[in-house]
Amino acid sequence: MSSQIPVKQIDPNTDGPSDNNKKKPETVDLYASRKKIYVREITGLFQRIRFFSLMALMGMYFVFVWITVDGQPLILFDLPAREFHLFGATFYPQDFFLLAAMLIISAFGLFFITTLFGRVWCGYTCPQTVWTFIFMWVEERIEGSRNKRMKLDKAPNSPEKMARKSAKHGAWLLIALATGITFVGYFYPIRELLADLFTLDANGWAYFWVGFFTVATYLNAGWMREQVCLYMCPYARFQSVMFDRNTRVVSYDPNRGEPRGSRKKSADREELGLGDCIDCGLCVQVCPTGIDIRDGLQYECIGCALCIDACDTVMDKMDYPRGLIRYTTENELEGRPSKLLRPRTFGYGAVLVLMIGAVAFTIATRVPLGLDVIRDRGALFSFNSRGLVENTYTAKIHNMTDSSQEFQVAVSGIDSARLIEGDEPVTVDSGEVRSVPTVVEVDPAELEDINTTISFRVEALENPQLSAETESRFVGPRPR
Numbered sequence: 103m104s105s106q107i108p109v110k111q112i113d114p115n116t117d118g119p120s121d122n123n124k125k126k127p128e129t130v131d132l133y134a135s136r137k138k139i140y141v142r143e144i145t146g147l148f149q150r151i152r153f154f155s156l157m158a159l160m161g162m163y164f165v166f167v168w169i170t171v172d173g174q175p176l177i178l179f180d181l182p183a184r185e186f187h188l189f190g191a192t193f194y195p196q197d198f199f200l201l202a203a204m205l206i207i208s209a210f211g212l213f214f215i216t217t218l219f220g221r222v223w224c225g226y227t228c229p230q231t232v233w234t235f236i237f238m239w240v241e242e243r244i245e246g247s248r249n250k251r252m253k254l255d256k257a258p259n260s261p262e263k264m265a266r267k268s269a270k271h272g273a274w275l276l277i278a279l280a281t282g283i284t285f286v287g288y289f290y291p292i293r294e295l296l297a298d299l300f301t302l303d304a305n306g307w308a309y310f311w312v313g314f315f316t317v318a319t320y321l322n323a324g325w326m327r328e329q330v331c332l333y334m335c336p337y338a339r340f341q342s343v344m345f346d347r348n349t350r351v352v353s354y355d356p357n358r359g360e361p362r363g364s365r366k367k368s369a370d371r372e373e374l375g376l377g378d379c380i381d382c383g384l385c386v387q388v389c390p391t392g393i394d395i396r397d398g399l400q401y402e403c404i405g406c407a408l409c410i411d412a413c414d415t416v417m418d419k420m421d422y423p424r425g426l427i428r429y430t431t432e433n434e435l436e437g438r439p440s441k442l443l444r445p446r447t448f449g450y451g452a453v454l455v456l457m458i459g460a461v462a463f464t465i466a467t468r469v470p471l472g473l474d475v476i477r478d479r480g481a482l483f484s485f486n487s488r489g490l491v492e493n494t495y496t497a498k499i500h501n502m503t504d505s506s507q508e509f510q511v512a513v514s515g516i517d518s519a520r521l522i523e524g525d526e527p528v529t530v531d532s533g534e535v536r537s538v539p540t541v542v543e544v545d546p547a548e549l550e551d552i553n554t555t556i557s558f559r560v561e562a563l564e565n566p567q568l569s570a571e572t573e574s575r576f577v578g579p580r581p582r
């Protein structure tokens with residue numbers, strides 16, 4: 103049995119004034135099939151800002167994958183080698199907590215910005231927005247303006263229609279393929295990947311992931327568009343809990359706009375008893391999610407500000423002041439002052455500053471050298487020909503610097519402790535973990551217990567600052 107509720111109908115594809123207010127609520131099925139949204143292209147201040155922001159982000163995405171610094175990739179998540187190259191630094195699985203901390207910083211950064219300015223992330227920087235913007239731009243260049251696209255879709259099949267549709271989908275697929283290859287290039291050196299892909303030498307997983315990201319980009323940005331924001335993105339659902347009466351979001355000013363109604367430019371709106379909204383519907387036609395901002399704050403609004411530019415264009419034509427739709431707060435709309443700094447901005451800001459400080463300190467003081475010493479569990483201890491007690495260990499030296507280094511292992515903690523194996527300098531390549539068999543001898547007269555703590559230290563011969571230390575146990579006979 104299908105549930106039914108009365109709803110107010112909004113048609114983003116209607117030209118000219120809407121008659122929403124005149125319609126009585128009608129009863130429709132709760133399930134509604136998707137209505138294609140034909141977005142009208144608009145220019146304006148916020149679209150210029152969006153254009154530069156989106157182009158910069160897309161440029162970084164396509165360019166960073168090709169950049170190398172001192173022979174190291176700028177960004178590469180080299181999973182087989184278990185190395186992560188990020189802006190000149192190399193991280194290893196043991197640095198995973200740093201990655202987790204960076205993700206937490208990103209999340210708090212997002213919460214902080216959302217509390218202040220609503221969904222600016224969605225409108226200006228989200229990859230779904232970036233790629234949808236590019237796909238729409240291509241669509242407009244190939245199929246024409248909004249009205250032409252609507253006409254083309256309604257028109258019967260013809261060679262021209264087929265040619266335009268094929269060109270559009272071909273261009274979309276090429277962008278999606280470039281996106282997919284680039285994405286995989288962040289995990290598989292891009293130059294090798296390209297060569298391997300085209301000579302059919304790449305590993306099967308490389309083809310799979312390139313195909314997966316190509317199809318995902320094509321479907322998300324070409325076909326699903328606003329559906330991803332409305333139904334798939336979890337952030338759209340919970341971001342409203344970060345909003346309050348002081349959050350600056352894209353809003354329509356009903357005090358100024360209502361009662362809405364069409365009129366001639368020369369008409370006196372006071373005489374007509376109308377507000378500034380001429381009910382042209384342009385703000386709805388440019389909205390990529392197909393909503394009417396005049397209905398108030400809605401979770402579908404991605405904060406792209408297209409409706410601000412559209413309405414400002416109308417206001418300019420009517421010689422009315424701009425800003426009928428603008429970035430504002432609920433308090434300001436009600437004539438109350440807004441506060442920028444408030445408990446939740448302080449809270450998110452404080453966590454953000456603390457986390458950034460902690461991560462910066464950890465990275466600044468991080469020593470790119472790992473030392474792990476494992477005691478041989480096969481033999482507790484043995485006596486050598488000189489009557490000294492011997493313990494066997496394996497020292498694992500992990501060189502996390504970008505160059506090969508020569509290291510020296512040393513022991514301390516017991517005065518007579520001396521390395522009789524593993525005391526030779528050992529060369530460890532960048533990123534390599536080298537196991538060094540090590541034997542330590544100790545005078546038994548010096549042992550006061552069965553177990554004594556012993557320290558191992560490893561130091562780079564050419565750079566003594568590059569050193570690491572760890573403790574282990576030295577096991578001997580029971581003292582008499």
Ligand code: SF4
Pocket residue numbers: 354359362378379380381382383384385386396412413416426427
């Ligand atoms: S808010 Fe502005 S763009 Fe929207 S219908 Fe009114 S006048 Fe037109």
Ligand code: SF4
Pocket residue numbers: 352385388389390391392393394395402403404405406407408409410
């Ligand atoms: S209502 Fe305005 S800001 Fe919100 S998604 Fe639509 S066009 Fe963008």
